[in-house]
Amino acid sequence: MKPSRLQDGHQAFDPPAQSTMPTAQTFDAGEPLKEIVVRNNLAAAKLPEEAIMREVMAAGYGEEDAFAIKLSLEEAMTNAVRHGNRNDPDKRVVVRYRVTPQKTVITVRDEGGGFIPERVPDCTLPENIERPCGRGIMLMRAYMTEVSFNESGNEVILIKVNQS
């Protein structure tokens, strides 16, 4: 296994790949994606967000695009920590990203068994609108240019084209 940077001060190793599906790195040729591996808690999950948002601001994205990327990344990290890794402190979340002035590509992978996105109820339907949870995927799809998942459902790929 390849050692990875762990941003909360500990060394970690990449978890084994859960799928053979291509990640954003392979279907979006360009510079390699940067990688940050964090422990599975919401405080540690802020670290990749802060790193990515610094690059987004420096790359000249507008306020609306920056809000969209931040919101989608928060939702992806929350899903990974809470639902994918089930709040297990021994698990990790792997974030890979590349920010250019043209577009931002982010992948978030957890160590869970994945899920089937199509089975998540549409929380904008009248019968679901009062559900207190389940809006994360819908928000990612509403705010990002492209959202996809690997085959096993434990990795989300987020792409935002700079609109400004």
Place this chain on the structure above:
Amino acid sequence: MKMSRAQVPGLKRTDRPLTIQVERHEEAAVIRLGGSCTMEVSSQVRHAIVGLANEEIRLIVLDLSDLDFIDSNGLGGVIAGHLKLRHQRGSIRVVNPSPAITELLGVTKLTQIFPIFPDLASALAAPVEPKPPAR
């Protein structure tokens, strides 16, 4: 003069900490949210709203004038409070959200259950559903 990105109002390089201020008005309460309601702190919003909804409060007015950001868990906390209040024919009203949060409420269709008011006075003045008769 063209503004640089760093000068655009509301474009912040770091999150401002979440602030929650509660003010009681007999059967109503005003909750002022400020800063960023992000994933690691959004449960605080749920606790504040649901805690008030468990009391004899009929109306919660959420003043979002100073709120920069809220995630889906924060929105879920508002919905949880709404579900509690509904049992006592109470409701939640939203005051003066930013354009980004107004859009977020629209995208999620939560504007269908949370009316938006331009200011605190109008939100507090709008009639509340009559209290159910005591059994």
